[in-house]
Amino acid sequence: MTTPAGPTERRVPEAVHRRRWAILGVLMLSLLIVVLDNSILNVAIKTISTPAPIGLGATQSELEWAINSYTLVFAGLLFTAGLLGDRLGRKKMLLAGLAVFGIGSALAAESGSPVQLIAFRAVMGLGAAFVMPATLAVLMNVFERDEQPKAIGVWAGGVGIAIAIGPITGGVLLDHFWWGSVFLINVPIVIIALGLMVWLVPDSRDPNPGRVDPIGVVLSVIGLVLLVYGIIKGGQLADFTDPQVLATIAAGLAVLAAFVVFEKRSDHPSVDVTYFKNKVFSAAIAAIALVFFALMGVTFFSVFYTQSVRGYSPLQTGLLMLPLAAAQMIFAPRARLVVDRFGNKATTTAGLVVLAAMLAAFATLDADTPIWLLEVIFFLMGAGMAHVMTPTSVVIMQALPREKAGSASALSNTFRQVGGALGIAILGSVLSTTYRDGIEDQLSQLPPAVRHTAGESIEATLGVAAKLGPNGKALIAPANDAFLHAMHLTALCGAGVAVVGAVIVALFLPGRPPAPQEGQEETELATADH
Secondary structure (H helix, E strand, O other): OOOOOOOOOOOOOHHHHHOHHHHHHHHHHHHHHHHHHHHHHHHHHHHHHOOOOOOOOOOHHHHHHHHHHHHHHHHHHHHHHHHHHHHHOHHHHHHHHHHHHHHHHHHHHOOOOHHHHHHHHHHHHHHHHHHHHHHHHHHHHHOOHHHHHHHHHHHHHHHHHHHHHHHHHHHHHHHHOOOOHHHHOHHHHHHHHHHHHHHHOOOOOOOOOOOOOHHHHHHHHHHHHHHHHHHHHHHHHOOOOOHHHHHHHHHHHHHHHHHHHHHHHOOOOOOOHHHHHOHHHHHHHHHHHHHHHHHHHHHHHHHHHHHHHOOOOHHHHHHHOHHHHHHHHHHOOOHHHHHHHHOHHHHHHHHHHHHHHHHHHHHHOOOOOOHHHHHHHHHHHHHHHHHHHHHHHHHHHHHOOHHHHHHHHHHHHHHHHHHHHHHHHHHHHHHHHHHHHHHHHHHOOOOHHHHHHHOOOHHHHHHHHHHOHHHHHHHHHHHHHHHHHHHHHHHHHHHHHHHHHHHHHHHHOOOOOOOOOOOHHHHHHHOOOO
8 A cells, every 4th residue: 555645745736736626616516416416306206296297197116216216326336436437537437427417317308107217317327326436536636635624525515505406496497397307407517517527627547446346236236226125115015024025125135245245255346345444434434324314314205295285386395495505505614624623523423413303303393383493404404414424524535545535435425325225215115104004094985096096195195185176175184194293203213313323423433633743644544444
C-alpha cells in the first residue's frame, strides 16, 4: 500500500486544482439527476397508481417494484461499477452511466404498463450505478485531503437540492403534462451534463486495480433480489409466514451469506471484506444504511398521507417537502464545523437521535393535524440527516487510500441503496399488512375479487369507492382511519431502526480527536484499514 504524502505536498495537478469547484458543480449535476429521479417518482406514485388513461393503474406492490427495480440493479452493480471506474477510468464510467440513464428515462416515459415501467426503471438503475460511485471518487481525486470534508459537505448538500427540486418539478409536470413527463425531464439534463463532463472533468484510475469478479457480482445481485422480493411479497399477501415468502427470504439470505464467504476466499474480490474489520468504517457504513432505511420508508408513506388523506395535489406535496430539503442544504455543508467542535461520535449520534424523534412524531399525525407541524418534522428530519450523512461520508472516504476511492464510494452507496430498498420493502410491507388488517371488515360486503384489490392500499380502496359512487362514500372515513393507524405503526418501526443506528455510532465511532501533530493525521488514516 502506498503511504499518502504529507499534508503540505500537493498531489493534484495545478490545472485540475484551479478548476476543482467547477468540476464539483458538474459532478453535482450528475448526482442531481440520479437523486432527482427518485424524489420526483415519490410525488408521481399516486398518479401512476390511478387507472388509465391518467396513470397505469399500478398496485401497491407494482409501485414498490417500480422503485425497487431501479434500486436493486443500482445496488447490485455498484460494487462492479466502482471497480470498473478504478480500473478503466472514472470519467469513462460517468459518461457511459449518464448515457444509459438518459436512454432508460426516455423509455420509462413511454411505458404502456406497470411491467414496462419496472423494466425501464431497471435500465435507469444500470446507468445510475456507474454515475454515483464515480462522482465521489472523482471528487476525492481533484481535492486535496484538507479540502475533502468541505467538498463532501457541498456534495451532500447537492442531495438536499435534488430532494427539494424533485417533488416540486414533479408536481409542476404532473399539473400540466402526463405522468411520463417526470422521466422525460431527465433527458435534457443528461445531455447538458455529458457536454460539461467531456469539457471539464479529468480522468483518474487506480494504478493497481483488481480483476473484475463476475461470480461475486452475480451472487450479490441474486441475493438482494430474492431478499427484497420475498419481503414485498409478504406485504402483498399480508402474511409473512407464507411458505413462498419464507423460502424466498431464506434463499436470499443464503445467497448473500455465500457471497460473503466467496469474497473472503477470492484473491480479487468485488468487496474486500477486510475493510469491515475496521470498526469505525463499519459503524459509518451501518449508520448510512439505517438512515436511508428509515428515510425511504417514511417518504413512501408520507406521499399517501399528504395526497390521499389530506387531499393535497402533487405540486403541493412537493412544496410541503421543501423544509426537509432546505435543512439538508443549510446543514450538510456546515456539518464539518460541528464535527470539528464536538467530534464524529457526538455529531452523528445526535443526528440519529433527532431523526428517530421525528420519525416517532409521525405517529402523532392525524387527518386534521395542523400542517405546520408536518413542516417542522420535515425540517428537523433534514437537519438530523445532514449531521449523519456528511460526517459518515468523510469517515468512509478517508478510511481507505485515495487510489481505492471508487471502491469506498461504491461500498458507501451500495449500503445506502440497499438500506433504502429494504426500507421501502419492509416498512412498505408493514404499512400494507397493517392497512389490510384495519380495512378488512369494512370491505366484507364487496365481491371477493374486488375485496382483495381494494385492501392493497388506501389508493386502491379509494379507487373502488369512487367506482361505487354514492355507496362508496362510506368507505372513505374507515380507509383514512386504517391508513393513519398503519402509518403510525410504520413510523414507530422506522424510529426504532434510527435508534439502533444511534447506538451503533455511539459505541463505535471515534470521539473528538486530540489536535494532531504535523503529518500524524495522514499516517493514521492511511493505516486505518490495516
